[in-house]
Amino acid sequence: MTYTIEKVTTLIGARRYGDKETNIGFLLTDSRSLCFPEETLFFALKSERNDGHNYIPELYRRGVKNFVVTEVPANCASDYPDANFLRVVNTLEALQRLAERHRDEFNIPVVGITGSNGKTMVKEWLYQLLSPQMCVTRSPRSYNSQIGVPLSVWLMNEQTEVGVFEAGISQPGEMLALRDIIQPTIAVLTNIGEAHQRNFESKGDKCKEKLVLFHDARTVVYNADDELVERVLAQMESTLPGGEPQERLGWSVRDRHAPMFVKSIEKKESATTVTYIYKGGEENWYSIPFIDDASICNSIICAIVALRIGIAPDELDRRMQGIEQVAMRLEVKEGQHGCTLINDSYNSDINSLDIALDFMNRRPDHKGRRHTLILSDIFQSGEEPTALYQEVSDLARERGVVKFIGIGPEICAQSERIQIAEKDFFGSVEEFIVSDVFRSLRDEVILLKGARRFGFDRLTELLVKKVHETTLEVNLSAVVKNLNHYRSFMKAETKLVCMIKADGYGAGAVEIAKTLQDHRVDYLAVAVADEGVTLRRNGITSNIMIMNPEMTAFKTMFDYDLEPEVYSFRLLEALIKAAEKEGITGYPVHIKLDTGMHRLGFDPRQDMEQLIDRLRHQNAIIPRSVFSHFVGSDNDGFDEFSARQFALFDEGSKQLQAAFEHKILRHIDNSAGIEHFPERQLDMCRLGLGLYGINPRNNEIIHNVSTLKTTILQMRRVPAGDTVGYSRKTVLEHDSVVAAIPIGYADGLDRHLSNRHGYCLVNGQKAEYVGNICMDVAMIDVTGIDCKEGDSVEIFGDHLPVTVLSDIVDTIPYEVLTGISNRVKRVYFQD
Numbered sequence: 100m101t102y103t104i105e106k107v108t109t110l111i112g113a114r115r116y117g118d119k120e121t122n123i124g125f126l127l128t129d130s131r132s133l134c135f136p137e138e139t140l141f142f143a144l145k146s147e148r149n150d151g152h153n154y155i156p157e158l159y160r161r162g163v164k165n166f167v168v169t170e171v172p173a174n175c176a177s178d179y180p181d182a183n184f185l186r187v188v189n190t191l192e193a194l195q196r197l198a199e200r201h202r203d204e205f206n207i208p209v210v211g212i213t214g215s216n217g218k219t220m221v222k223e224w225l226y227q228l229l230s231p232q233m234c235v236t237r238s239p240r241s242y243n244s245q246i247g248v249p250l251s252v253w254l255m256n257e258q259t260e261v262g263v264f265e266a267g268i269s270q271p272g273e274m275l276a277l278r279d280i281i282q283p284t285i286a287v288l289t290n291i292g293e294a295h296q297r298n299f300e301s302k303g304d305k306c307k308e309k310l311v312l313f314h315d316a317r318t319v320v321y322n323a324d325d326e327l328v329e330r331v332l333a334q335m336e337s338t339l340p341g342g343e344p345q346e347r348l349g350w351s352v353r354d355r356h357a358p359m360f361v362k363s364i365e366k367k368e369s370a371t372t373v374t375y376i377y378k379g380g381e382e383n384w385y386s387i388p389f390i391d392d393a394s395i396c397n398s399i400i401c402a403i404v405a406l407r408i409g410i411a412p413d414e415l416d417r418r419m420q421g422i423e424q425v426a427m428r429l430e431v432k433e434g435q436h437g438c439t440l441i442n443d444s445y446n447s448d449i450n451s452l453d454i455a456l457d458f459m460n461r462r463p464d465h466k467g468r469r470h471t472l473i474l475s476d477i478f479q480s481g482e483e484p485t486a487l488y489q490e491v492s493d494l495a496r497e498r499g500v501v502k503f504i505g506i507g508p509e510i511c512a513q514s515e516r517i518q519i520a521e522k523d524f525f526g527s528v529e530e531f532i533v534s535d536v537f538r539s540l541r542d543e544v545i546l547l548k549g550a551r552r553f554g555f556d557r558l559t560e561l562l563v564k565k566v567h568e569t570t571l572e573v574n575l576s577a578v579v580k581n582l583n584h585y586r587s588f589m590k591a592e593t594k595l596v597c598m599i600k601a602d603g604y605g606a607g608a609v610e611i612a613k614t615l616q617d618h619r620v621d622y623l624a625v626a627v628a629d630e631g632v633t634l635r636r637n638g639i640t641s642n643i644m645i646m647n648p649e650m651t652a653f654k655t656m657f658d659y660d661l662e663p664e665v666y667s668f669r670l671l672e673a674l675i676k677a678a679e680k681e682g683i684t685g686y687p688v689h690i691k692l693d694t695g696m697h698r699l700g701f702d703p704r705q706d707m708e709q710l711i712d713r714l715r716h717q718n719a720i721i722p723r724s725v726f727s728h729f730v731g732s733d734n735d736g737f738d739e740f741s742a743r744q745f746a747l748f749d750e751g752s753k754q755l756q757a758a759f760e761h762k763i764l765r766h767i768d769n770s771a772g773i774e775h776f777p778e779r780q781l782d783m784c785r786l787g788l789g790l791y792g793i794n795p796r797n798n799e800i801i802h803n804v805s806t807l808k809t810t811i812l813q814m815r816r817v818p819a820g821d822t823v824g825y826s827r828k829t830v831l832e833h834d835s836v837v838a839a840i841p842i843g844y845a846d847g848l849d850r851h852l853s854n855r856h857g858y859c860l861v862n863g864q865k866a867e868y869v870g871n872i873c874m875d876v877a878m879i880d881v882t883g884i885d886c887k888e889g890d891s892v893e894i895f896g897d898h899l900p901v902t903v904l905s906d907i908v909d910t911i912p913y914e915v916l917t918g919i920s921n922r923v924k925r926v927y928f929q930d
């Protein structure tokens with residue numbers, strides 16, 4: 100579905116500069132995701148930290164001809180002869196307006212989903228339930244923001260028979276815009292939880308804001324057992340603008356008169372049967388292959404929507420039995436033979452394919468390896484296979500795929516559509532695995548995207564490097580959320596250094612750096628030159644600071660553009676000499692002042708004059724920044740000392756600045772300081788532990804990044820009175836079940852956790868360490884816990900905060916995180 104540029108101009112009420120006629124099919128807000136330049140309309144959005152207008156020249160060079168802007172470039176007719184600029188007052192509002200007008204074109208059921216948890220799951224399950232009989236357009240992944248929603252709604256086209264969209268809010272006032280864009284005919288509230296409470300006065304306020312989505316929806320679906328929701332809803336208008344009453348489909352396990360009365364919920368070993376009476380009709384039931392409460396609640400909501408849309412109860416049951424867990428992860432794994440695997444187990448459809456291809460394309464790859472796509476048949480009802488695979492081919496080509504492997508009967512039949520030079524097709528994963536094509540995969544970045552029924556799991560299993568069963572899973576999306584959390588305390592113009600020393604606080608510096616570079620942080624900081632070199636070799640082009648430069652590594656630093664910290668006259672002299680020898684001038688360095696840590700740094704009370712004098716009488720190096728470090732910004736008890744540190748730094752750094760014409764960036768705040776002393780953020784802040792999800796001020800988890808996991812190797816019954824492990828340290832008081840797990844102190848598991856001092860989680864339940872933790876193995880007490888060999892064990896992470904462990908062994912989370920040894924494989928994912 101395309102719009103002429105003229106139509107777009109009218110729809111968003113813009114003033115147009117330029118007169119080239121074009122059709123618009125794609126909307127773009129992030130220049131890095133450009134795919135089809137000719138048909139793209141770019142919205143130059145302004146955020147606190149960035150301005151889309153800056154990317155117009157680059158996009159124009161790459162073939163984009165249509166821009167929505169607030170300021171038209173000065174010489175637009177001569178500099179951009181083929182372009183159309185649509186000038187508006189607010190580009191975000193224009194984007195939303197366009198999506199809203201696009202939505203107006205459709206007179207079909209549209210489901211809008213909000214709530215604190217489960218939005219994406221409900222959306223995906225509805226898709227699974229409805230797509231066998233109708234063409235569903237839904238939000239890709241969790242595109243649910245002020246920008247994500249309009250981009251999602253824009254995806255509706257002539258084939259769409261029902262739309263399913265998520266609406267997420269984090270601040271008061273946001274829902275109104277989302278409602279106008281989605282205009283749900285069926286509005287759904289999953290639940291009201293504690294998330295994002297920060298910006299709301301109370302839970303009631305948050306509930307009210309979310310229920311803005313319900314205004315004007317013909318039908319609303321919610322949990323009628325939640326009193327807060329009932330109360331807020333009771334105050335809301337119950338007739339629609341036309342005078343018709345709103346249909347309120349609340350579900351309840353208590354009230355037999357509820358529109359959806361859930362009469363019973365029967366959990367069996369691995370399935371649950373829900374018996375219900377819908378709108379006072381006959382008793383019916385359905386089963387789902389899950390037993391957890393969240394899945395059950397979500398399934399009830401989906402059932403109501405599906406019944407409302409007209410799915411028959413027996414058909415609903417049949418489809419419910421087959422619903423699949425939604426994996427929203429995009430994983431990066433090291434593969435065999437120099438390959439990197441990007442594994443997207445998310446449902447297979449063209450929009451999520453696009454996101455995954457974009458992800459692959461954007462990740463810098465030092466070795467310039469080829470990009471390969473392994474794709475199964477796409478199940479997307481509605482679209483003609485010929486057109487669908489033509490689109491796949493165009494997308495893949497645009498996103499730099501040079502090798503294509505198709506798996507499945509449909510894709511085989513459409514092989515002609517795929518216009519990529521190197522292409523192979525197989526009927527099934529089995530056929531592929533025994534082929535030469537499979538054996539010859541080498542030095543490639545491979546994106547695997549397969550619909551579940553093709554069993555791509557087997558494929559990934561064969562392709563990944565065999566690893567120790569203990570892995571550290573690193574959530575890159577959480578890193579970004581933490582980054583934004585701290586940015587929210589900072590002024591927009593304040594620069595940021597992200598500390599990725601000690602291999603990114605244990606999470607792995609390279610992948611963290613790639614993510615941070617993508618989010619435009621100003622500086623990355625590592626401890627030694629070699630760490631910097633590794634980053635450069637992996638395609639990191641950001642500014643890099645070296646905190647502990649070795650005298651022997653100056654040449655390396657110059658070669659790789661790594662900027663050293665300078666803390667002493669000895670280092671200063673050696674550095675100047677080395678730079679002069681190379682004929683280098685103006686090499687940026689960072690001056691460290693010691694204001695109370697008494698570790699490294701110049702003394703601001705004694706050294707400034709000599710330091711300034713030395714710096715001014717040479718031109719090999721140039722101070723780019725000057726900084727100091729708080730000893731106790733995490734603790735209010737040290738506030739007075741911090742104030743003294745700051746005063747010393749303030750004076751010393753101003754003295755340095757006064758001696759030079761150019762701007763020298765001043766910085767002192769670390770993670771705790773950013774939050775505690777926002778008034779001391781100066782020109783730049785240095786973010787460390789907070790980036791990895793731990794608030795150093797209270798040890799609380801912000802967004803958890805790392806999860807250390809292993810699996811049960813063996814289980815045995817041990818009678819009361821027996822002992823476990825070396826030196827017989829744990830005596831069992833009762834008959835017990837003991838499990839062995841492949842993680843020991845050589846992996847970084849602290850021995851002080853031994854003998855019931857600490858615990859891990861097995862299927863969500865606490866299992867204490869029994870016996871002394873060994874080098875490579877530990878034993879845990881799983882008596883009474885429902886588990887078996889092969890089950891997963893969480894050492895710390897999403898459900899067991901790392902700070903629980905650090906408290907038990909009387910240390911700080913920094914030490915636990917950085918102590919995880921190298922042999923523990925890091926697995927990265929985005930959600």
Ligand SMILES: *Cc1c(COP(=O)(O)O)cnc(C)c1O
Nearest residue numbers: 598728769770771785786787788
């Ligand atoms: C490690 C480090 C930081 C980061 O500290 P966090 O407490 O992790 O935020 C900041 N500055 C310097 C000089 C550091 O060495």
